[in-house]
Amino acid sequence: MRKILGTALLAAAVAMPVADALAQAAPRNTLVVMREIDAESYDPHRSTARGAGEVVYMMSDTLVSLDWDMRTVRPGLAERWEVSPDGKTYTFHLRRDVTFCDGRPMTADDVVYSIQRWVDPATRSPVRWRAGPIKEIRARDAHTVEYELTEPFGELLYQLTLFFASVIDKNTVERLGQNFGVQGFNGTGPYCWASWTPRQELVLTRHPTYSWGPPIYQNPRPQVERVIWRVIPEANTRLAAIQTGQADVTQYIPEIAVNQLRAVPTVRMSQQPNYFWDHFMGFKVDKPVVNDPAVRRAINLAVNRNAIVQATWFGQAQPADAYLNPNVTGFDPEAGRMVPQYNPDEARRVLDAAGWTPGADGIRVKNGERASFLVYGLQTAVARRYLEAIQADLRRVGIDMRVQLWDATVGWGRLATQEFDAFVMSYPYISATDGFALYFDSRNRPTPNRMNWNDPETDALLQRAKTALSEADRLAAIQAAQRRIASNYVWLPIAREGLWVAAAQRVEGARAHGIYGVGLYKGLDIRLTR
Amino acid sequence: MSATAGEIAIPKRPGVLALILRDPAAAVAAAFALAIVLAAVFAPWLAPTDPFDNDLAKAMQPPGSEGLPLGADTQGRDMITRLLFGLRVTLLMGVAAVAAGGSVGALLGFAAAFYKKIDGFIMRLMDVLLSFPAILFGLAIAAIFGPGLFSVVLALSIATVPLMARIVRGAALVVMQQDYIEAARAQGMSDARLIRRHLAPNCLSPIFVFATLRFGQVILLGSALSFLGLGAQPPTAELGAMASEGRNFLFFAPHIAVIPSLVIFAVVLAFNVLGDALRDALDPRLRV
Numbered sequence: 001m002r003k004i005l006g007t008a009l010l011a012a013a014v015a016m017p018v019a020d021a022l023a024q025a026a027p028r029n030t031l032v033v034m035r036e037i038d039a040e041s042y043d044p045h046r047s048t049a050r051g052a053g054e055v056v057y058m059m060s061d062t063l064v065s066l067d068w069d070m071r072t073v074r075p076g077l078a079e080r081w082e083v084s085p086d087g088k089t090y091t092f093h094l095r096r097d098v099t100f101c102d103g104r105p106m107t108a109d110d111v112v113y114s115i116q117r118w119v120d121p122a123t124r125s126p127v128r129w130r131a132g133p134i135k136e137i138r139a140r141d142a143h144t145v146e147y148e149l150t151e152p153f154g155e156l157l158y159q160l161t162l163f164f165a166s167v168i169d170k171n172t173v174e175r176l177g178q179n180f181g182v183q184g185f186n187g188t189g190p191y192c193w194a195s196w197t198p199r200q201e202l203v204l205t206r207h208p209t210y211s212w213g214p215p216i217y218q219n220p221r222p223q224v225e226r227v228i229w230r231v232i233p234e235a236n237t238r239l240a241a242i243q244t245g246q247a248d249v250t251q252y253i254p255e256i257a258v259n260q261l262r263a264v265p266t267v268r269m270s271q272q273p274n275y276f277w278d279h280f281m282g283f284k285v286d287k288p289v290v291n292d293p294a295v296r297r298a299i300n301l302a303v304n305r306n307a308i309v310q311a312t313w314f315g316q317a318q319p320a321d322a323y324l325n326p327n328v329t330g331f332d333p334e335a336g337r338m339v340p341q342y343n344p345d346e347a348r349r350v351l352d353a354a355g356w357t358p359g360a361d362g363i364r365v366k367n368g369e370r371a372s373f374l375v376y377g378l379q380t381a382v383a384r385r386y387l388e389a390i391q392a393d394l395r396r397v398g399i400d401m402r403v404q405l406w407d408a409t410v411g412w413g414r415l416a417t418q419e420f421d422a423f424v425m426s427y428p429y430i431s432a433t434d435g436f437a438l439y440f441d442s443r444n445r446p447t448p449n450r451m452n453w454n455d456p457e458t459d460a461l462l463q464r465a466k467t468a469l470s471e472a473d474r475l476a477a478i479q480a481a482q483r484r485i486a487s488n489y490v491w492l493p494i495a496r497e498g499l500w501v502a503a504a505q506r507v508e509g510a511r512a513h514g515i516y517g518v519g520l521y522k523g524l525d526i527r528l529t530r
Numbered sequence: 531m532s533a534t535a536g537e538i539a540i541p542k543r544p545g546v547l548a549l550i551l552r553d554p555a556a557a558v559a560a561a562f563a564l565a566i567v568l569a570a571v572f573a574p575w576l577a578p579t580d581p582f583d584n585d586l587a588k589a590m591q592p593p594g595s596e597g598l599p600l601g602a603d604t605q606g607r608d609m610i611t612r613l614l615f616g617l618r619v620t621l622l623m624g625v626a627a628v629a630a631g632g633s634v635g636a637l638l639g640f641a642a643a644f645y646k647k648i649d650g651f652i653m654r655l656m657d658v659l660l661s662f663p664a665i666l667f668g669l670a671i672a673a674i675f676g677p678g679l680f681s682v683v684l685a686l687s688i689a690t691v692p693l694m695a696r697i698v699r700g701a702a703l704v705v706m707q708q709d710y711i712e713a714a715r716a717q718g719m720s721d722a723r724l725i726r727r728h729l730a731p732n733c734l735s736p737i738f739v740f741a742t743l744r745f746g747q748v749i750l751l752g753s754a755l756s757f758l759g760l761g762a763q764p765p766t767a768e769l770g771a772m773a774s775e776g777r778n779f780l781f782f783a784p785h786i787a788v789i790p791s792l793v794i795f796a797v798v799l800a801f802n803v804l805g806d807a808l809r810d811a812l813d814p815r816l817r818v
Contacts, residue, residue, distance in 0.1 A: 405764075
């Protein structure tokens, strides 16, 4: 009944007039991409937003690229590279045919300038640590870059696929100053900056000489004249627009509509099975109540992830039965098995054994302290839904979870404080070491290590995982780190999001990628049939 | 009653309640308002289920499903239960905001009317407060104290203060010109006693009328703030938050947003009609 109603209403939506911005069919030879929110800037060294990344990937290139399997590093601006035996020096050999959008040839100096700008403290990039412990980066000749580290960093190539490592034009940066990425952009990507109307649309035009796309694409050249990134905040409007052909592509599809859209003949859907964007709850391990490992274990046991994921993501996400996606590089299956699975009776037994006895109101008490804790999160519909479900599951075993959701404008600041006991978050990662080094390194307290996890053994394992020279050593270290964390129940893994890209009938070749949560990546292979 | 020589026959003045009930629309509004207040007060006894107990297997069941006459929300909770408890929170939010903001506003209004020296200062302050929309207050307060009912009530109270202050000052200025005030002053009555005995009682009508009308507006504003995510936090049921939760599923489970929205509409309409009727009933010029 609900399906019939949903389909009928979805069909009605097609007939509904949508926003003025979409009043006409998408223009010929112009790809209209819809998204939910804009970014505050398109400077790859200053913004960490996915909204910035999805456009920056089209406007610029990185030294190396990431394959669809999310594991294999492929050539990018560098056609090949070597790593010194001590793992400290990477030598990148650049392509010789690369030009910026203004026609100027790209050289090793541009790569050196871009990486140095990224890691320069004056740039204040919040993710400059991703560039590794750089000792020096230098141009050996016009087409060779030497990237020297103070110690080995096995993650480097993965990190250099991220849009923060984009190569940009020094002249344009100096000309625009703080307005680089706001008033203009000059990169080597398949599409070039044309105009930006904040919170409405960003227009790109084809880079006419571009032919150096990553080898993961069938055609290394862009095949669309213009790309318009249009902001359509309302999900129902995006749904209507994609079905009526008023817009061409979007990855921002409400999960509840995915199955219906798959049944719509005018829409093509592409899914990325190797999508690493997870939701979790982290516990501040030094705060009352959640400092008790028994409570953290009981919480893991009490939460019915399957039911929550089904009700929240409507089958378009996977219950996170481990700290990481099993498809990610460095995943440890044994650590995965250490995460307690749903068993509310066992949760009650664990709490009983730990001395938490039910109080008059059903909430457990131990030494006069109620089993009550406060969770912070950012205000999203998804977070609200799964938190309410977790809240209800925990009440059933006698734990009171209080929820405080914040608007993103103030939420990040609040999440850097010590005023809460647990928090929920979602994040993208490209490897096990990437995710774990970010959250569990004691040097990253109080944020992003908001759990205040301060464990020398974990730190040592993470350091080994980052610096080991052999793949086997790296794997052994990061897998041991996963077991260390899982056995202490530092998180409640919740869900692994799915990635779908919906494309209108006239669009071919729109394949979901998912690097840093970005659906279209370089946007190559996309062509319009009319 | 028959008039005797030398007596003037004065018809008995009908009471305020009788005057309100004469108007069919107002009578219906009054009955509805009473019903929702009773429903809110007795929600724990009327609600068929626990408002916080979810059953995800029943999530978004449409109205008319087994055991769910109005369907279930995204957590599989009975909509009737959530509406009853949501009504409770929404009404309480309205009462608290009107009582707190109205009291402060009335005190400031009396002070401005009575003490000419501070009149200008108070009223300019009220003008400043009036220049900020309530939604902006809500956003600012939520940023400081965090989203929640306290923030919403505080924002709505602050937004109510200047409106009440203006109305009370206006009414008080009229009363201040009456002869009995002069007489009381001549008797040497203290300021506090004068305000308490003569000024305040004679300004009660506009205060009640405004409070009733403002109650409806406050519920609407509070629901809007909750809709924006600044109000009730999970798992508290609140009508605006319920509508907000359902807006993502308008095509698939419209009842989750539509039903609480209709209830907000009906409650606001009822209190607006009641406020209008109360104003008519308390207006001496319309009393016959």
